[in-house]
Amino acid sequence: MQYEYLSVNKVGIVILGIETSCDDTSAAIIRDGYMLSNVISSQEIHRQYGGVVPELASRAHIQNIVPVVDTAIKQANVKKEDINAVAFTRGPGLLGSLLVGTSFAKGFALASNAKLVAVNHLHAHILSNFIQEEGKEKKLPKFPFLCLLVSGGHTQIIVLRDYFDMEIIGQTIDDAAGEAFDKCAKVMGLSYPGGPVVDRHAREGDSSVFKFSKPNIAGLNYSFSGLKTSFLYTLRDKVKEDAAFVEKNIPNLCASLQQTIVDILLDKLIKAVATTGIKEIVIAGGVAANSGLRNAVTNIANEKGWTAHLPEFRFTTDNAAMIGITGYFKYINGMFTTQNVAPAARFEDMGV
Ligand code: KG4
Numbered sequence: 395m396q397y398e399y400l401s402v403n404k405v406g407i408v409i410l411g412i413e414t415s416c417d418d419t420s421a422a423i424i425r426d427g428y429m430l431s432n433v434i435s436s437q438e439i440h441r442q443y444g445g446v447v448p449e450l451a452s453r454a455h456i457q458n459i460v461p462v463v464d465t466a467i468k469q470a471n472v473k474k475e476d477i478n479a480v481a482f483t484r485g486p487g488l489l490g491s492l493l494v495g496t497s498f499a500k501g502f503a504l505a506s507n508a509k510l511v512a513v514n515h516l517h518a519h520i521l522s523n524f525i526q527e528e529g530k531e532k533k534l535p536k537f538p539f540l541c542l543l544v545s546g547g548h549t550q551i552i553v554l555r556d557y558f559d560m561e562i563i564g565q566t567i568d569d570a571a572g573e574a575f576d577k578c579a580k581v582m583g584l585s586y587p588g589g590p591v592v593d594r595h596a597r598e599g600d601s602s603v604f605k606f607s608k609p610n611i612a613g614l615n616y617s618f619s620g621l622k623t624s625f626l627y628t629l630r631d632k633v634k635e636d637a638a639f640v641e642k643n644i645p646n647l648c649a650s651l652q653q654t655i656v657d658i659l660l661d662k663l664i665k666a667v668a669t670t671g672i673k674e675i676v677i678a679g680g681v682a683a684n685s686g687l688r689n690a691v692t693n694i695a696n697e698k699g700w701t702a703h704l705p706e707f708r709f710t711t712d713n714a715a716m717i718g719i720t721g722y723f724k725y726i727n728g729m730f731t732t733q734n735v736a737p738a739a740r741f742e743d744m745g746v
């Protein structure tokens with residue numbers, strides 16, 4: 395069942411993937427499930443505001459989209475007329491940003507007579523684990539698998555029974571894991587996005603120095619707001635004693651924070667494996683780049699006999715290759731959309 399789509403003998407299917415859900419403008423070319431190019435233009439303008447400013451993001455997408463797509467097509471060495479379909483992120487994300495990618499995709503499809511494929515950004519994060527490259531064959535996840543999807547906006551445990559059969563069995567009831575990294579980093583005065591910065595400092599620190607509160611909720615759901623508050627209160631109290639506390643303790647604070655987030659994530663993942671009996675594990679989303687999480691998943695997988703799939707770093711954060719590969723699977727299954735499609739800011743408003 396599982397490689398049904400990959401083994402179909404259709405060759406020369408070229409997909410242009412477009413991603414504009416947040417602050418990265420990205421375009422990629424996928425041919426027959428293999429990535430030929432993946433161009434990402436990250437918008438630096440948000441850094442000075444300590445977070446993404448939606449209106450500035452959509453304006454930057456408008457400026458970036460044509461050169462980014464053009465570069466992706468050139469790098470892949472394909473012709474515009476060879477493109478069979480344009481796959482674009484329909485949602486979830488920032489509405490103005492999504493609108494730029496959606497409108498561009500529609501225009502491109504009309505002008506080049508290509509099909510249109512709408513992609514769910516979260517579905518694409520998961521399927522990023524199926525991106526292949528010529529000459530770099532890798533072991534693909536086998537269905538059914540469990541995906542720990544950890545990004546700036548979402549934290550979910552999802553069962554994938556097939557490419558298009560996803561069931562969310564656990565999710566955050568408040569902040570996402572990436573948000574916990576970013577918000578705590580901001581409190582320490584670190585730059586945005588905070589996740590990668592915390593990760594870097596954590597390598598120099600001792601994770602046992604500080605203890606932050608972990609949630610105590612039943613089932614497979616997550617919560618990160620308590621941790622955020624506990625982190626904030628610890629800093630507030632320590633700074634009263636020593637005004638230079640934060641700057642003196644950045645590595646240990648980052649290591650302890652990262653360890654707490656990783657422990658929270660793994661606690662429920664272990665429960666999900668016990669509940670479902672599924673030991674094929676995939677991680678995805680921006681926080682899947684975190685070295686602490688990657689090490690912990692690898693170690694637990696070895697210990698418990700799971701098969702773990704960790705995406706390459708460049709496919710963890712937002713990129714169009716993941717939109718292209720998802721578009722490819724939808725294309726070969728005839729899952730097209732029309733020129734009437736509208737972006738969907740919320741996950742609940744769209745299927746796979
Ligand atoms: O998937 P993504 O690029 O965008 C969303 O769809 O949300 O994820 C962005 C999130 C940010 O919160 C960022 O801080 C986090 O991923 N992130 C990391 C790391 N790299 C990115 N968090 C922890 N450690 C990292 N190395």
Ligand code: ZN
Binds near residue numbers: 519680712
């Ligand atoms: Zn994302």
